[in-house]
Amino acid sequence: MPNLPTPHRLGLRLKFTILITILLVAVFALQSYLLFTNNLNDSRVSLTNEVKTYTALSTLPIGTSFDQYYEQGHFRFGEIVQSILDSSNKTITNLSVFNTNGDLLFDSKQLYRDERDNVAYSPTKPQIGFAKNELLTYIQRIDPTQINSTKQKNEITTIIYPFLDSYNKHQYSITYTISYERIYKNLYSDIQDRLVIAIISIIMASVLIIFFVNISTLKPIKQLAQGAQWIEGGVLDHPITLNTNDEIEDLAFSVNRMAQTLLTSQKILLSDKNIISAERNKLAVALASIADGVIGVDMERRIVIFNRAAEEMTGYNSEEVLNKKIEEVLILSEKENPVTPDIYCPIRVDAFEGVVYNNDDIKLKGNNKESVVNITSGKIKEALEVNLGCLLTLHDVTKEKQLEEMKLDFVSMAAHELRTPLTSIRGYLSVYLEDYGKGLNEEQKMFLNRMYISTQQLVSLVENLLGVSKIERGVFKVDPGPLDWVKSVRQIVADFKNRADEKKISLNFIEPTQKLPMVKADGLRINEVLSNLLSNAIAYTESGGKVDVWSELGDNSVVTHVKDTGHGIPKEAMPKLFTKFFRVWGKLEMGSKGTGLGLYISKSIVEAHGGKIWVVSELGKGSTFSFSLPINPTNPNPAPKTV
Amino acid sequence: MKRKKSVVLLIEDELFIRELYQNRLQKSGFSVLVASDGMEGFNLASKNPDIILLDIMLPKMNGMEVLAKLKENSQTSGIPIVMLTNLGQESIIKEAFKKGCLGYIMKMRVTPSELSQRVEEFLANPTQKMDVAKIDLD
Numbered sequence: 001m002p003n004l005p006t007p008h009r010l011g012l013r014l015k016f017t018i019l020i021t022i023l024l025v026a027v028f029a030l031q032s033y034l035l036f037t038n039n040l041n042d043s044r045v046s047l048t049n050e051v052k053t054y055t056a057l058s059t060l061p062i063g064t065s066f067d068q069y070y071e072q073g074h075f076r077f078g079e080i081v082q083s084i085l086d087s088s089n090k091t092i093t094n095l096s097v098f099n100t101n102g103d104l105l106f107d108s109k110q111l112y113r114d115e116r117d118n119v120a121y122s123p124t125k126p127q128i129g130f131a132k133n134e135l136l137t138y139i140q141r142i143d144p145t146q147i148n149s150t151k152q153k154n155e156i157t158t159i160i161y162p163f164l165d166s167y168n169k170h171q172y173s174i175t176y177t178i179s180y181e182r183i184y185k186n187l188y189s190d191i192q193d194r195l196v197i198a199i200i201s202i203i204m205a206s207v208l209i210i211f212f213v214n215i216s217t218l219k220p221i222k223q224l225a226q227g228a229q230w231i232e233g234g235v236l237d238h239p240i241t242l243n244t245n246d247e248i249e250d251l252a253f254s255v256n257r258m259a260q261t262l263l264t265s266q267k268i269l270l271s272d273k274n275i276i277s278a279e280r281n282k283l284a285v286a287l288a289s290i291a292d293g294v295i296g297v298d299m300e301r302r303i304v305i306f307n308r309a310a311e312e313m314t315g316y317n318s319e320e321v322l323n324k325k326i327e328e329v330l331i332l333s334e335k336e337n338p339v340t341p342d343i344y345c346p347i348r349v350d351a352f353e354g355v356v357y358n359n360d361d362i363k364l365k366g367n368n369k370e371s372v373v374n375i376t377s378g379k380i381k382e383a384l385e386v387n388l389g390c391l392l393t394l395h396d397v398t399k400e401k402q403l404e405e406m407k408l409d410f411v412s413m414a415a416h417e418l419r420t421p422l423t424s425i426r427g428y429l430s431v432y433l434e435d436y437g438k439g440l441n442e443e444q445k446m447f448l449n450r451m452y453i454s455t456q457q458l459v460s461l462v463e464n465l466l467g468v469s470k471i472e473r474g475v476f477k478v479d480p481g482p483l484d485w486v487k488s489v490r491q492i493v494a495d496f497k498n499r500a501d502e503k504k505i506s507l508n509f510i511e512p513t514q515k516l517p518m519v520k521a522d523g524l525r526i527n528e529v530l531s532n533l534l535s536n537a538i539a540y541t542e543s544g545g546k547v548d549v550w551s552e553l554g555d556n557s558v559v560t561h562v563k564d565t566g567h568g569i570p571k572e573a574m575p576k577l578f579t580k581f582f583r584v585w586g587k588l589e590m591g592s593k594g595t596g597l598g599l600y601i602s603k604s605i606v607e608a609h610g611g612k613i614w615v616v617s618e619l620g621k622g623s624t625f626s627f628s629l630p631i632n633p634t635n636p637n638p639a640p641k642t643v
Numbered sequence: 644m645k646r647k648k649s650v651v652l653l654i655e656d657e658l659f660i661r662e663l664y665q666n667r668l669q670k671s672g673f674s675v676l677v678a679s680d681g682m683e684g685f686n687l688a689s690k691n692p693d694i695i696l697l698d699i700m701l702p703k704m705n706g707m708e709v710l711a712k713l714k715e716n717s718q719t720s721g722i723p724i725v726m727l728t729n730l731g732q733e734s735i736i737k738e739a740f741k742k743g744c745l746g747y748i749m750k751m752r753v754t755p756s757e758l759s760q761r762v763e764e765f766l767a768n769p770t771q772k773m774d775v776a777k778i779d780l781d
Contacts, residue, residue: 419729423750424659430754431667459751466731 012218013210020209024202032191032198039190043183048157051091051178052144055161058084059174063163066097066106066172078111082119094177100170102136139173155180220248227255236263293373293394298387299349301326301341305391313373313396314366331365332375335474344377345390353381356390361401364394371398408469415466422462426455464597468580471604478522478608482632485519485526485558486512486551492527493549496534504543507534510550519558519629525605526629529613532598533562533625540566541622557611557628568619577615578603602627648674649766652692654684654709655727656701660750664696664727667755668762681709688719694766697744699728699735707738714743723769725762746773 062080069076081095085108097106114120138145138160147158156177163172220242227240236259242252287294287307293314296305303326306318314321314330321329332339344357357377364373374395380388429452437445470476493509500507530549537547545565551558569577580600599613606613606627617623651673655661661677668675676692678684681704688695695713699706706726713719725746726739736747746765753761 416729419751420657420660423729424657424663426751427660427663427755430756431663434756435670462751 012221013214016213016218017206017210020206021202024205028198028202032194035194036187036191039187040183043187044155044180047091047180047183048146048159048178051088051157051159051176052146054088054092055144055159055174055176059161059163062095062097062174063165063172066163067165077106078119078121081106081108082111089182091178091182092176093179094175096175096177098135098139098173098175100140100173102133102139105172140170141173142170216244216246217248220244220252224248224252224255227252231255231259231262236260236266291396293392293396295326295330295392295394297326297345297389297392299347299384299389301345301347301389303329304388309396310394313364313369313371313394315369316367320367329366333363333365334359334361344375345392347389348379349384351381352379354378360397371396372401373397404472408473411465411469415462415469418458418462422455422459426452426459429455461597464601467601468597471601476604476608478525478605480520480522480609482518483521483523483526485521485560485629486516488523488527489530489549489551489560492530492534496531496538499535500538500547503538503541505538505541506546507538508546508548510548512551514553516551516553516558518632520632521609521629526609529602529605529627530560530562532602533627536598537562537564537566537623537625540564542566545622554628557630559626559628561624561626563622563624565622568621569615569617569623570619574615574617578613648672649694650674650676650690650692651762652676652678652684652687652690652695653727654678654681654687654695654701654706655698656680657698663755664758668759671756671759671763673759673762681705685709685712688713688722691719692722694762694769695722695724696727696762697724699726699730699739707735707742710739710742710744723765725765727758740772745769745771 095108110122142162145160159176239256240252293310294307360374362375376393378391541564548563551560578599611628613627681701697706723745
């Protein structure tokens with residue numbers, strides 16, 4: 001179970017509480033303000049009316065008593081005024097009497113209580129709160145007037161009432177000053193009571209609302225949060241159960257569904273992981289058990305795979321070489337020339353997939369161990385994603401190479417051993433023909449000639465076998481130099497004239513129509529090629545046939561053609577024509593059998609010169625063998641010395 | 644013949660070949676000394692022949708040793724020596740020339756008549772070494 005985080009300092013509950021409290025306080029304040037202003041106006045109006053009624057009633061007795069008592073003795077009038085003020089319940093704070101001239105005759109401020117608690121009168125006249133002129137306009141009116149004013153933040157209303165005597169003569173005006181203090185006092189105490197009630201209701205409402213919010217919202221949210229934390233902790237099979245019938249339940253449902261999806265994905269991932277792990281194990285077992293060395297390097301050519309066969313081949317332990325750069329561990333060379341990692345393991349980031357390098361004759365130098373290998377370097381499409389620069393497969397061909405070497409040694413040795421008796425046979429035959437040829441009859445001469453030709457063929461066979469062995473060993477060399485090729489061709493054709501004549505074949509050298517440049521070739525070797533083609537052409541052409549030889553200018557080369565009217569070459573034989581030990585089937589004259597090596601050697605020689613050899617043939621009509629030789633670059637257009 | 648016959652020392656172990664070449668060379672007008680092994684050949688060289696035809700694969704002492712010894716000896720070092728063999732490996736040919744032979748002939752590539760012709764050419768220019776590059780190597 002995952003640890004729950006400590007709740008935030010300002011939790012949802014506190015936020016709700018503050019919000020609701022602010023709301024309630026605002027409602028209360030608004031209500032109080034409205035109530036206060038309404039009440040204040042109402043109270044003020046009613047109080048003013050009350051005072052107006054009161055003054056209307058009291059003016060007559062005051063006026064009458066002022067006439068009666070004020071002249072005789074102020075004391076009595078003071079008592080009446082004091083009683084009126086007292087009975088107004090302090091609403092009337094001041095009472096003054098003015099004559100119609102605006103002179104203050106009496107003011108209640110002059111009254112005080114003496115030690116016997118009797119109302120006393122002080123003769124000093126107090127200040128009038130109004131300017132005399134202003135007051136005069138009100139006082140001289142014969143209907144009651146109301147003046148509203150503000151003194152020292154207190155609202156004060158002054159009512160001026162006229163006193164008319166029994167003859168309706170305006171004698172005095174009496175001013176009553178009303179204070180609203182009482183109303184305020186009443187209102188404030190009212191508001192105080194309301195405030196107490198409001199605070200109590202606010203607290204109760206808050207508690208109730210929070211309780212409800214807690215049950216309906218906060219609790220499910222907490223449950224939801226807990227569920228989410230379970231999911232976060234990886235517990236996915238633990239759905240959140242909520243029945244709130246609102247958005248929170250929807251949310252919980254979504255969260256549950258998400259967890260379900262996650263669980264499914266997790267299961268798929270897990271099974272994929274198992275499959276991958278199984279594949280990897282399979283691969284590891286396969287890598288360990290195959291006989292070929294497998295080395296994998298990353299994008300920086302550090303070794304990441306090094307199987308058991310690779311260990312055996314190189315003499316390294318995989319622990320020693322892993323994470324090392326491949327060039328620090330292995331040295332590759334081809335025929336003494338170093339092969340660098342850039343060649344056998346080019347790092348490519350493109351989408352190419354397949355073999356990037358292949359060579360079947362690589363010398364591999366490892367930890368005091370050398371072997372000859374066939375190396376194949378491959379790249380996969382996702383090289384960058386899996387950081388695999390290339391995968392090298394090494395097939396140890398050391399033993400095969402040794403066997404091959406032994407075979408070649410054997411061929412070389414056998415050919416050499418054959419040379420001694422052949423030299424003897426051919427030597428005696430040639431001497432015999434030279435010395436006694438003239439004394440022999442035609443038949444005897446023919447027999448000996450055939451013996452000589454066969455021996456010659458045997459010599460060619462042995463030489464060709466040695467030639468092939470030379471090519472295979474790689475010791476075959478050409479030493480090209482400037483060569484007047486047309487002259488050579490003419491000479492070789494002339495040398496073959498006898499053989500062609502014997503078979504009654506017309507052998508012709510067609511002189512070139514233009515002067516041909518010198519070629520760059522090894523005379524000794526290239527003569528072999530033409531001799532070979534001529535000897536084939538004569539061998540495969542019937543008596544009465546024709547062999548034409550000519551040279552012409554090709555594309556930066558001199559091309560030589562040997563055209564016969566022989567049997568031609570079947571189409572299916574074409575691809576194998578220039579390979580080892582291949583001979584075209586079909587009828588061949590006795591004694592004209594070749595070694596099946598001539599064209600293979602010829603091709604090797606021509607290609608070593610940088611030329612090409614090809615054939616165009618039609619079955620039954622004959623063949624044309626052609627080969628090209630590069631023009632000697634130092635002297636591209638010389639005139640042939642002799643014609 | 645008016646002129647004194649040139650003397651050829653032929654060192655060759657194979658009887659048939661030895662007699663074949665001996666026969667032809669004699670018919671061509673040479674006086675021929677023959678030896679059938681290296682030791683005998685080396686000894687006969689003291690008779691101061693005009694040219695020596697020397698095989699390489701020889702019993703008792705092989706051709707390369709004979710060549711070296713003859714060239715070391717001040718009495719015989721001036722005699723032109725032509726190797727006459729069927730061994731065509733480049734290394735052997737190069738070594739032979741290094742040791743001082745004048746020419747190198749592959750037996751199988753010449754008829755006896757051609758051989759005697761070549762001998763005459765060598766005798767005509769006894770100091771001109773054969774060009775190694777012209778020899779068809781194995």
